[in-house]
Amino acid sequence: MAASPQYELGTLVGGTWRQWSNSAGQDYYENLNTRATQYNIPVGLEDADTDTWAVDGSKSWPQWRNTRTGRIRRTNPNPPTPRTYLDKANVQTHLQLVERSPESHEYLYRRVMIAVLKHFFLEDEGFDVLQEESRGELDQTESRADMAVLKITSRPGGSLYAYDYCLVESKKADRSWTETEHHLSRHCAGTENQSGQVYGIVHIGLYVQFFTANRGVLTALSCGLHIRNDVNAITTMFGNMKRQPLPFL
Incomplete structure (x- = not known):
C-alpha cells in the first residue's frame, strides 16, 4: 500500500507494528509479522482522550509519543487554547x-x-x-x-x-x-x-x-x-x- 519507507518513527507498544512517515509527511504502519502496511492506526492502538504524551524536543521538529501505545505525533495533541x-x-x-x-x-x-x-x-x-x-x-x-x-x-x-x-x-x-x-x-x-x-x-x-x-x-x-x-x-x-x-x- 505505502511507498518505500522514508522515515522510521519507532515500534508501537506490543512489538507488532512499526510506524513510518512517507515523503509527504503521512504516517503509515507496517505489520512486522506480515510486512503489510496501512495508513489507518492499528486497531486497539488508536489515541484516547485519557492518553498522556511525552514531548521529544531533540528532533528538528518536535515529536509527541503516546505513553500508552508508543505512537508518534508531530503536532501537539493537547494544544493550548488560542488567545487570539x-x-x-x-x-x-x-x-x-x-x-x-x-x-x-x-x-x-x-x-x-x-x-x-x-x-x-x-x-x-x-x-x-x-x-x-x-x-x-x-x-x-x-x-x-x-x-x-x-x-x-x-x-x-x-x-x-x-x-x-x-x-x-x-x-x-x-x-x-x-x-x-x-x-x-x-x-x-x-x-x-x-x-x-x-x-x-x-x-x-x-x-x-x-x-x-x-x-x-x-x-x-x-x-x-x-x-x-x-x-x-x-x-x-x-x-x-x-x-x-x-x-x-
Missing part, C-alpha cells in the same frame, strides 16, 4: 503565505479571511461561513471571481432558515478600495433579509474595514485595520457584531 485568531494554525499558515508573497492570487487572501471568520463565527453557535456567487448580473468590467462573496449566515434560535449576518468582499492586496466598497454595497443590497440590513466587511490584502449596510447603503464602523497589527481592535469589532445583531425581519 493569530494563534490558530490555519490563520497562521494562510497569513504567513501572503505576507511572504504579497503578489499571491486572490483565493489565497480569501483563505486568510475565511480562517479568521471561522474563529469567531462557530457552527455550534448557529453560524455558517461560506463562499457564494453573487445573484447579480456581471457587467463588462467584472470577472466571475469579482462576483464571489464570503457570507456569514445565522440561524437564530435554531431556525431552519438562515439569515444573512455579514457579507465580506475579499480581495488581493493591489485591488481598489473604492471599487471593492462598491461591490460590497451591491452585494449587501441583494440581501434577502426582510429588514434589508446586514453587516459588511471590506478585506483587501492585510486590511479590513467594518460597515453596517441598510439596503446597500454602507456606514463605516471602523477605519482600515491591519489583520496582524490590529488584532485587538478587530477582535473587539467582531465581538460587537455578535453582541449586537442587526434585525433580519
